[in-house]
Amino acid sequence: MKERSGILGLIFASAMTLLVALAAGGAAAPADSAPPPAKDDNLIWNDEFDGTTLDTTKWIYRGLGLRKDGFNAKEAVTLDGQGHLVLTSSKSGDKVLSAMIATQGKFDHTYGYWECRVKFQRQIGFWSAFWLQSPKLGKVVGDAKASGTEIDIFEYLANRPGKIQHTLHWDGYGKEHKSAPKVHEQADLADGWHTVGLDWTEKEYVFYVDGKETWRTDKGVSGTPEYIILSTEVGTWAGKIANATLPDSVLFDYVRVYKQRPVQK
Numbered sequence: 001m002k003e004r005s006g007i008l009g010l011i012f013a014s015a016m017t018l019l020v021a022l023a024a025g026g027a028a029a030p031a032d033s034a035p036p037p038a039k040d041d042n043l044i045w046n047d048e049f050d051g052t053t054l055d056t057t058k059w060i061y062r063g064l065g066l067r068k069d070g071f072n073a074k075e076a077v078t079l080d081g082q083g084h085l086v087l088t089s090s091k092s093g094d095k096v097l098s099a100m101i102a103t104q105g106k107f108d109h110t111y112g113y114w115e116c117r118v119k120f121q122r123q124i125g126f127w128s129a130f131w132l133q134s135p136k137l138g139k140v141v142g143d144a145k146a147s148g149t150e151i152d153i154f155e156y157l158a159n160r161p162g163k164i165q166h167t168l169h170w171d172g173y174g175k176e177h178k179s180a181p182k183v184h185e186q187a188d189l190a191d192g193w194h195t196v197g198l199d200w201t202e203k204e205y206v207f208y209v210d211g212k213e214t215w216r217t218d219k220g221v222s223g224t225p226e227y228i229i230l231s232t233e234v235g236t237w238a239g240k241i242a243n244a245t246l247p248d249s250v251l252f253d254y255v256r257v258y259k260q261r262p263v264q265k
């Protein structure tokens with residue numbers, strides 16, 4: 001009996017410690033995390049990156065192994081326990097690890113408003129990206145509506161501070177390949193948090209950075225379901241990785257997909 005009450009006491013004490021810790025954790029939520037959206041019929045899909053492990057009901061590790069000059073690895077994908085996904089480039093032997101996760105096979109959608117909140121990497125030699133991909137890309141050349149388009153909502157390279165790129169790729173990746181890029185300049189990109197969004201309709205794409213329109217185009221408009229990819233890729237486009245101080249990371253606070261672009265407050 002004594003032993004039992006001792007155990008119960010221990011359980012009670014542990015539970016209280018947990019409650020206190022949870023309360024303290026709640027009170028000490030970092031100011032750099034955006035609040036989760038209130039219950040919202042407009043919100044189709046989201047990941048706020050709460051918890052300490054990647055939610056594999058929502059994401060797969062895409063393209064593990066060699067990818068460009070890097071090596072996609074599960075260990076390059078972590079959550080910091082403070083509401084952020086962390087994609088890290090680091091040296092591992094003679095490799096540089098890179099990260100790529102996707103909602104491929106778990107979530108896809110056509111049209112709508114797609115947004116992430118991101119804090120960019122500081123080091124050169126790799127780029128970070130939030131992009132959409134169609135499983136049918138290039139199947140019907142000359143018909144992006146049917147085949148879909150690679151929609152790079154953003155690519156960010158730290159060797160081009162103050163610049164961020166939106167790019168469209170359609171009609172496959174062979175000789176029929178077509179693309180349309182737009183580089184947006186904004187001096188404060190290297191610092192703090194930013195939101196990057198895509199409003200995708202039957203008519204056009206409209207891109208936003210920090211709530212301001214950065215590009216509007218009707219080129220390569222997809223009309224087929226696409227899935228989300230978040231990644232880092234290693235390559236000389238972003239400068240020489242040998243000159244980078246690693247590890248370095250890009251952080252994502254959330255990814256949200258809405259039926260329609262929410263009214264900006």
Ligand SMILES: [Ca+2]
Binds near residue numbers: 034050084253
């Ligand atoms: Ca978050």
